[in-house]
Amino acid sequence: MVSIESHVKEIERVTAGTSSGRDTAVVQSWRRCVNDYRLDPANARDAYIVPQARLREHQEQAEALIRISRAGLASLFDQVAADDYVLLLSDARGVAVDYLGHPRLDRELRDAGLYLGAEWSESRAGTCAVGACLVSGEAVTIHQDDHFDPTHTPLTCTAAPIFDTQGELAAVLDMSQLRSPAPKSSQRLALHLAKATARRIEMANLVARTGDEWVLRLSRTPDFLDTAPDAALSLDGAGRISGVTGSGLAALERRLGWPIGAPRALIGRPISSLFDIGIDDLPAFMRGQPPGDRLLHANGRPLLFASAMSPADGDRLASSARPARPRSWLDSTATQRQSDARVQAVQQHAAKLAKRRIPILIQGETGTGKEVLARAIHADCNEGGRFVAVNCAAIPEHLIESELFGHVPHAFTGAARKGRTGLIESAQGGTLFLDEIGDMPLSLQTRLLRVLAESEVVPVGGVEPRPVELRLISATHQALETRLAEGRFREDLYYRLNAATLHLPALRERSDLDALLGELLVDIGNRYNAHYQIEPKARRLLHTYRWPGNVRELRNALEVASALCDNGMIRREHLPEAIRQPAGGDPRALLHQLEQCQGNVSALARELGVNRSTVHRWLRRARS
Template identity: 65%
Template sequence: MITIDSHVREIERVTAGADSGRDPAVVQSWLRCVNDYKLDPADAQDAYIVPEAKLREHQAQAEDIIRISRSGVASLFEQVSEQNYVVMLADARGVTVDYLGHPRLDSQLRQAGLYLGAEWSENRAGTSAMGACLVSGEPVTIHQDDHFDPTHIGLTCTAAPIFDTLGELVAVLDISQLRSPESKTSQQLALHLTRNTARRIELANLVARARREWVLRLSQSPDFIDIDPDAAVSLDARGRISGVTHGGLGALARATGLRFDTADTLIGQPISRFFDIGIDDLPQYMRGQSAGERVLNAGGEPALFASAISPAAPRRRGVRTPPPAEPSPALAALSHGDEAMASLQRRAARLAVRDIPILIQGETGTGKEWLARAIHDTGRAEGRFVAVNCAALPEQLIESELFGYVPNAFTGADRRGKTGLIAAADGGTLFLDEIGDMPLALQTRLLRVLSEGEVTPVGGLEPKPVRLRLISATHRALADHVAAGRFREDLYYRLNAATLRLPALRDRRDFDALVDRMLEGLAERYDARYRLAPSARRALPRHHWPGNLRELQNSLDVAAALADEGLIGPDELPETVRDSADRDTALARRLADHGGNVSALARSMGVDRSTIHRRLKRGAG
C-alpha cells in the first residue's frame, strides 16, 4: 500500500542516485522537481485553479488551437468517457484551456485539478503527465505514485504534445482518471488514443493554415492515406516546405535516411531534396488516383505513400514565400560578421514568410525599425510598410491616426474623413515602434483588431477587414509593464508570438565593419572620401554607446563634417566619445598603479571585478 512516507522516501532515494524501476521520464521529472524547482515531496499542495479573469486571458491567447482541437477533443472524450476519463487541453504554460468531464464528478474533479483552469506546469504541480510532456515534448503516462506531489498519487494521467507547423510546442492533450487499476500497463490504450488524437489535431492545424498552399499527406500504408495519414507537410508555390507536422520530421527522416532535430531545419527546403518530385508533379497524388499507386520515391526507391491537397484558391496579395537558404539581402545588410546577429538574421528569415506577430526588443538606437523593414522586404508583401512611433504621437491624436475617422467624426476633423495607419497597412506590414508607450485604452482596441481582423474608424459603425503583418518594438521590459498593470497581458502574448532581441552595439563583434560601412554611406551621400586616423579608430570602441547605432551614425556624421580632407582624428569625434577614451586610458594607468591586480583596483573604486574587466576589454579594442 502506498503511503505518503513511503512515497517521500522513494523520491529521496532516487534523487540521491539510487536505482529505480520507474520509467526514465518519471525519474528525470523527479530530479527536476527537487534540483531545479526546489519542491518538497512531503509538502502536499492542493490543485491550483487560475482565477477566472486569468483563464480568459489564457483562452484568448490559445483561441486558434482550441478551435482547431475541439472536434478531436470531443471525439476522444466520446471514446473514453464511459471509463470516467476526463479530457483536457492545456496551453504551453500548462493551464487547462479546454475540458470535457463528467458533471456528476464535478466537485471531485475540481478538487483533484482535473478541471478547466487547472495549472499543471511542472514547477508548480510537480511531476504530472502535462508537466512532464511540456518539458520533454514526448507523450507520457504518469500513473498514480509516479506523481511527485502526494496529493495526486491516486490519479492516472496520460498526455501527448501538440506542435504547430513550425515545430513549436503550443498545447498538450491529456486524459486522466480519478481512480484506475494498479497496473500502469492498463494505460497503454490511453497513451495510444491520446497520441493519435494529438497527431490528428496537428494535421487539422496544418491544413487549416495552408488553405492556399499545397499539402502533401504522408503514410507508410495506402489504406487510410486520404482520411488518416501519419504526417503532412505544406508547400509553397515554388515547392518549398512552409510547414510540417511533428510526425513529418520522423517520416522524412525514415524515408530519406537524413536526420532532422527540429522543424525549422526543414522550413524553406525544396521538397525535391527529399523525394523525386517537384511542385508540378503534385496533381498526380490527388484523390482520384489509385491510393496504391501514389508512391513517393526517394533516390529512385519507394519511400512513402502520399495524398496531395491542392491550394483552395489563388494566393492573395500579401502572402509571403519562404526565403532562400541564406538571409535575404535586406537582412544580410544588417550585420557584418557578428555571430549573434547572424543567428538573429536566420531566425528572422524563417519568420518573415509567415504571418506571425513579431516583437523586436533592444535598446534605443539598436536598429529595430531597420530590422522590421528588412523582415517586410524579405516577406515580399505587396502592401506598404507603415511605421508608427507610439511614443511620438500625442495621446489625443494616436487613436485617430491609428484607426482613422469618418467625415466630421469630431470637432476639427477633416470633412472628408481620414484613412488610419492600420488600414493603410492592409496587405503589408504595420510596425508599431515603442509599443510599450501605447495608452491602455488603445491597447484594448488594438487587441480587438488583431482578434477580429477588422478595424472601425473613429465615429464609424461599419468595421473594415484588414489583413496585415504586425511587427512591434520596444526598449522597455514589457513583462514588467504587464506586472505593474501598465500593459495588457493578453495583448502582450499576442504581440510576442516570436521575439527577436537586437544586441547592443557595445556587445557586437562587427563594430569596425559597421564603422566602415557607415563611412562608405557618408562617402556616397557627400561624394567624398572619409577615413579614420588609427587613434580615432581606437577611441571609438572605448565609448559605451548608450544610443547604439543611431549614436554611432550621428557621431560619424559630425566627425565627417569637421574633418580636414576627409581624415577623422580624435579631435573631430564628439566630446563624449573622447571622454570615454580618456577614462579608459586613466583606468589602465590606475591598474598599473595597483600592480595589475584587478581585484585591488575594483575594491579601491567600489565596483565589481566584472566592471573593471569589461571596461579594460573595451579599452583594449
C-alpha cells in the same frame, strides 16, 4: 497505494543518483522538481486553478486552437467517457483552456485539478503528464505514484504534445482518470489514443491555416492515406515547406529512421531536399490516382505514400477557422475606404515601414489586432523567412531565457540532448514578433539589447555567438514610459525597440463598427456556408457596448450569436449576456441609450426588453 513516507524516500534516493525501475521520463522529471524547481515531495499541495480573469486571458490567446481542437476532443471523449476519463487541453503554460468530463464527477474532478483552468506546469504541480510533456515534447504517461506530489498519486494521467504549424509546441492533450487499475500498462491504449488525437488536431490546424498553398499528406501505408495520414507538410508556390505537423513527422522519423531532425528545421527547405519531387510533380499525387501508386521516393528509394491537396481543393475543412490573409490588411483599398481614419493611417504607415528593416513597436489594448498587424507587415515586406511570435508574458520566467536564446547540449538539467535552437535564431531572415514586451524580465532585456546591437545570439551554456539578421516587431498593451520611470524597463532597449511606433485604437474609439461587423459576418458566413444579418435592436446594443476585449471580443460575440440564431437573423437574445445587460453595464452608455430614445423611459425599456421600473432603477444607479 504506497505511503507518503515511502514515496518521499524513493524520490530522495532517485534524485541522489540511485538507479530506479521508473521510466526515464519520470526520473528526469523528479530530478528537475528537486534540482531546478526546489520542490519538496513531503509538502503536499492542493491542485491550483487559476482565477477566472486569468483563465479568460489564456483562452483568448489559444482561441483558434481551441476551436480547431473541439471536434477531435469530442470524438475522443465519446470513446473513453464510459471509463470515466476526463480530457484537458492545456496551453503552452500548462493551463487547461478546454475540458471534457462527466458532470457527475464534477466536484471530484475540480478538487483533483482535472478541471478547466487547472495549472499543471511542472514547476507548480511537480511531476505530472502535462508538465513532463511540455518540457520534453514527448507523449508520456504519469501513473499514480509516478507523480511527485503525494496529492496526485491516486491519478493516472497520459499526455501528448500538439505542435503548431511551425513545429513549436503549442498545447498538450491530457487524458486522466481519478482512479485506475494498478498496472501502468493499463494506460497503453490511452497513450495511443492521445497521440492519434493530437495528430488529428495538428492536421486540422495545418489545413485550416493554409491559404493558397499545397498540402502533402504522408503515410507509411496506402490504406488510410486520404482519411488518416501520419503527417503532413504545406508548401508555398516555390515548393518550400511552410508548415508541418510536428508530432506526426517526429513519429515518422523514429519509425523509419528518416533523418529529418527537428520538424521546425524543415521550414523554408525545398520539398526536393526531402523527396525526389518538385512542386510541379504534386498533381500526380492527388485523389483520383490509386493510393498504391502515390509513392514518394528519396534518393531513388521508395519511402512513403503521399496524398496532395491543391490550393483550390474543396476538402479544406471549410468549417475550421482560417486567419485572414495578412497582406490584404495593408493593401486592400476597398477595406480602407470603409475603415476608421486612424486605422487607415496605421495601415498606410505600416505599408511604408514594411519596405525597410526598422524596429517597430505596436501599442494597443488587448484584442485590438497587434499580432494581425505584425503578420501583415511581415507578409508585405516580401523578404521570405519565418514569422516567429513570442508572447513574453506567456513563457514561465525560468524557461524564457532558453526559449528565446536556445541552449547547447546538456546546458542544464532537463536540457534537450541535442540542444535546441532558440526562437530568436529561428527567425533568421524573417520577423521576430515579441508580444507583451513590457513583461520581459530585466535580466533578459540586457541580453536582447546585445542581440539587437551586435546582430548575434549566444545560446544558454554556449560561448560561440551565432549571427542573426531579422526584422524586429514588438507589441505591448502597457505604457512602456511608465515601466521605464519605475525602473522595470531599460531605457536603451526602449529606444532601440520603438524606432517607429504604431498605435492601434480601441474598438470603442473607432468609427467603422458597422463595416467591421459586415466583414466579420461575411467571414463567418463563408466558413459555415450561411448568410447572417443583425436586427436593429441587436445592432444598437453592439454600438453602445464598451468592448473591453476589442475586436477579439467582437468576433467571439458574433461567433456565438451566429451559432444560436435562426434563419441567419441575429437578435438581441442571441448576444452574450454582458452585451445584453443595459449598455454592457456602463452608466454613460446607458444614459446615451436614453438620449437615443429622446428621453423616453418606456421606449428604452422596450429596447432593452425589461420593464420601466427596472430601467428607472438602473438610471438612479447610473446618475448616483
